[in-house]
Amino acid sequence: MNTDEKADTLKQATSRLQIERANGVATIAISNPPVNVLDVPLMKELRQFLLSVREEPDIRVLVFESADPEFFIAHVDMTLIDDPHAFDDFVLETPEGLNPFQAFGELLREQPQLTIIKLAGIARGGGAEFVSAADMVFAAVGSAGLAQCESLMGITPGGGATQYLSDRMTRGRVLEVILGADLIDAATAERYGWINRAIPATELDDFVDRLARNIAALPEGVIAAAKKAVRAADLREGFRRENEAWAGLFAQPAAERLIRGGLQAGAQTRAGELNLEGLLRSLKV
Amino acid sequence: MNTDEKADTLKQATSRLQIERANGVATIAISNPPVNVLDVPLMKELRQFLLSVREEPDIRVLVFESADPEFFIAHVDMTLIDDPHAFDDFVLETPEGLNPFQAFGELLREQPQLTIIKLAGIARGGGAEFVSAADMVFAAVGSAGLAQCESLMGITPGGGATQYLSDRMTRGRVLEVILGADLIDAATAERYGWINRAIPATELDDFVDRLARNIAALPEGVIAAAKKAVRAADLREGFRRENEAWAGLFAQPAAERLIRGGLQAGAQTRAGELNLEGLLRSLKV
Amino acid sequence: MNTDEKADTLKQATSRLQIERANGVATIAISNPPVNVLDVPLMKELRQFLLSVREEPDIRVLVFESADPEFFIAHVDMTLIDDPHAFDDFVLETPEGLNPFQAFGELLREQPQLTIIKLAGIARGGGAEFVSAADMVFAAVGSAGLAQCESLMGITPGGGATQYLSDRMTRGRVLEVILGADLIDAATAERYGWINRAIPATELDDFVDRLARNIAALPEGVIAAAKKAVRAADLREGFRRENEAWAGLFAQPAAERLIRGGLQAGAQTRAGELNLEGLLRSLKV
Numbered sequence: 001m002n003t004d005e006k007a008d009t010l011k012q013a014t015s016r017l018q019i020e021r022a023n024g025v026a027t028i029a030i031s032n033p034p035v036n037v038l039d040v041p042l043m044k045e046l047r048q049f050l051l052s053v054r055e056e057p058d059i060r061v062l063v064f065e066s067a068d069p070e071f072f073i074a075h076v077d078m079t080l081i082d083d084p085h086a087f088d089d090f091v092l093e094t095p096e097g098l099n100p101f102q103a104f105g106e107l108l109r110e111q112p113q114l115t116i117i118k119l120a121g122i123a124r125g126g127g128a129e130f131v132s133a134a135d136m137v138f139a140a141v142g143s144a145g146l147a148q149c150e151s152l153m154g155i156t157p158g159g160g161a162t163q164y165l166s167d168r169m170t171r172g173r174v175l176e177v178i179l180g181a182d183l184i185d186a187a188t189a190e191r192y193g194w195i196n197r198a199i200p201a202t203e204l205d206d207f208v209d210r211l212a213r214n215i216a217a218l219p220e221g222v223i224a225a226a227k228k229a230v231r232a233a234d235l236r237e238g239f240r241r242e243n244e245a246w247a248g249l250f251a252q253p254a255a256e257r258l259i260r261g262g263l264q265a266g267a268q269t270r271a272g273e274l275n276l277e278g279l280l281r282s283l284k285v
Numbered sequence: 286m287n288t289d290e291k292a293d294t295l296k297q298a299t300s301r302l303q304i305e306r307a308n309g310v311a312t313i314a315i316s317n318p319p320v321n322v323l324d325v326p327l328m329k330e331l332r333q334f335l336l337s338v339r340e341e342p343d344i345r346v347l348v349f350e351s352a353d354p355e356f357f358i359a360h361v362d363m364t365l366i367d368d369p370h371a372f373d374d375f376v377l378e379t380p381e382g383l384n385p386f387q388a389f390g391e392l393l394r395e396q397p398q399l400t401i402i403k404l405a406g407i408a409r410g411g412g413a414e415f416v417s418a419a420d421m422v423f424a425a426v427g428s429a430g431l432a433q434c435e436s437l438m439g440i441t442p443g444g445g446a447t448q449y450l451s452d453r454m455t456r457g458r459v460l461e462v463i464l465g466a467d468l469i470d471a472a473t474a475e476r477y478g479w480i481n482r483a484i485p486a487t488e489l490d491d492f493v494d495r496l497a498r499n500i501a502a503l504p505e506g507v508i509a510a511a512k513k514a515v516r517a518a519d520l521r522e523g524f525r526r527e528n529e530a531w532a533g534l535f536a537q538p539a540a541e542r543l544i545r546g547g548l549q550a551g552a553q554t555r556a557g558e559l560n561l562e563g564l565l566r567s568l569k570v
Numbered sequence: 571m572n573t574d575e576k577a578d579t580l581k582q583a584t585s586r587l588q589i590e591r592a593n594g595v596a597t598i599a600i601s602n603p604p605v606n607v608l609d610v611p612l613m614k615e616l617r618q619f620l621l622s623v624r625e626e627p628d629i630r631v632l633v634f635e636s637a638d639p640e641f642f643i644a645h646v647d648m649t650l651i652d653d654p655h656a657f658d659d660f661v662l663e664t665p666e667g668l669n670p671f672q673a674f675g676e677l678l679r680e681q682p683q684l685t686i687i688k689l690a691g692i693a694r695g696g697g698a699e700f701v702s703a704a705d706m707v708f709a710a711v712g713s714a715g716l717a718q719c720e721s722l723m724g725i726t727p728g729g730g731a732t733q734y735l736s737d738r739m740t741r742g743r744v745l746e747v748i749l750g751a752d753l754i755d756a757a758t759a760e761r762y763g764w765i766n767r768a769i770p771a772t773e774l775d776d777f778v779d780r781l782a783r784n785i786a787a788l789p790e791g792v793i794a795a796a797k798k799a800v801r802a803a804d805l806r807e808g809f810r811r812e813n814e815a816w817a818g819l820f821a822q823p824a825a826e827r828l829i830r831g832g833l834q835a836g837a838q839t840r841a842g843e844l845n846l847e848g849l850l851r852s853l854k855v
Contacts, residue, residue, distance in 0.1 A: 151511070152503075154507065156507060172419075172420055175511060175512070181499070191761075218721050222721045225725075226749055231808075238516070244513070537790075
């Protein structure tokens, strides 16, 4: 790809992803109405994209954003509780020692490109884990929110959060996020180390676009060298503990009652998701 | 215990602890006038409570607060310098490789319940170490203060602080806390990672009460699973170094002179404790 | 040295360092006009001072500041690209497994004295690495700035930054600092954990002077005990990765073109250094 081509914007779309390539940056807008639930089709499209873009040396930075201003990724599809075989394909391709959700996060964490999340809405559960698996996160003051609210469904996070968060903030804050299970705003997420920075909402696009373009313009080899020198933590032993903790709870009747009860009370609808924590707390175990 | 019983508040008191149990939360108010010095009787009552409450599965969260609005725990009783055998009982029950003060902190850190400190006044020395050994800490803006002021007594912290703080903040900040030996306010303690959050003083009770009740209401097994997945750091090697550093200094004449001099100048009185750092700095080594 | 002598201020100067000794504190002002470039003579004088002051037991705290209000240390001398043998002397004295720039930082990190940086101006590249190797850093709001802008020269940091920063802040922030390559202000540096605190510019001198004097006044052995208990991280394996990443890029033509291009465009002049990032970004690779 020569310089003139780089100046062009190439557009591509799958069912749930709108992808633009320009100046060495691929911007991926997630669109899975009504609230960007992380269902099996969305996971497959994201995985397929991550694997295929590895073969594009001219794309140096990936920026993930949402087509929905209120939701980045709601969380993993709760209806999967009725579809135990939905992940069979994923399991086949999951590395030894990881569950499929952990493997999904690790795929992003191992991406050769520099990965950035532009977070303007809410990301909970597996959506928040996707955020934490990226190299950098910038979030809009006032509108962005992050939560690991799995405990309100009777489980602990099972897709990497217990380890990703422990790599970013003190144990006391990890326990507060996981057991307090409140929606964390951008300013608090910055203070806790969950994200790089909270940015005024009107400046978020410009801030991330400039940063992504600057990084994509660096001489060849610099991103790879930085990623090598600043090595990602080895979290395998922690993933094993996380999966044991999660799987033990997921098999309990409380988890099934809370997940089914949540769906009946409005989870995965726009209204229900705006205050999902309140909805889940109102359920009787 | 059925739901109706949970709604009731059960009150209990030992000489130095006022304990209330309600909704799965035990709230322990420390009362050891005049300034909540951590003396041998208080350590024994706290240890006895921590060990016995382990056998109460219906109590899921422990909240520690102070009956004194100005002092949470002043620090370890300085008069112990005249009573070398005061800790003989503790030593017998101290695990291999820990000194009695480290073992006291580790007891709290290994509690199966989720432990929260509601910090409205001052905690120094061994009192600050008790705070740091808890799972979460919330502190009142304006009134809370934390200090490791041992260096002003010619020693370094010996009850876990060098390791607990290293697990929470950068080495430069740990050295500042230990060698600068100033009283750290709630906002700075939050920025440094020492505590979870600084909370406006008028909101601290409601904030902690809500969080504690929410966590206690989680389905059975969730707290244990989260504590297992987000494992506490193994600090044994650091405790060994900490104890060596502390014990070497404690045996020096400067430590004895400063501790006795501090007591003569008003340490462990209410007036002296309000500015203990100033009092100790005014002593001549 | 008796108490009366301690009260005196002893002044000493080398070509590039102005050194004052008073109250157990040595204050070292760096003066290497026009912008305090870290050239071979400055590195030699700093190394010589660090080694010789180790033999002065009455000096317990070292405070580094700059004689130039705008620049602390600009960065390593870019003209060294034309003088491949300039570091031959250093290489001879470099410990196995470290490159000369890493060895320079480690010399500071292993200093028996407590080392403090009083940062009122800009420190980039190797200058920022010198800052990060110190025990504590306090920076002036409004005037202090830190940058690892090596990526704009086609390389990654090679004098410790990839490891020092990883010891202080989350990986996402380290990657932002290194690949975003922007000048970071004091407030952001504090939030990221790079420095201890951002201090209002008019209070910086008094804050650091009081802290340094307080620490120097502690009883003998306390600083050493604290440094022993709060052990500095072992970064050898990371230094090896950092050096590999750096050396691989330094051998590429892009690095040479950018470094020579930067010098031609005004790097290492006062005007050019005030916005070095802009100057380097304007170059064509």
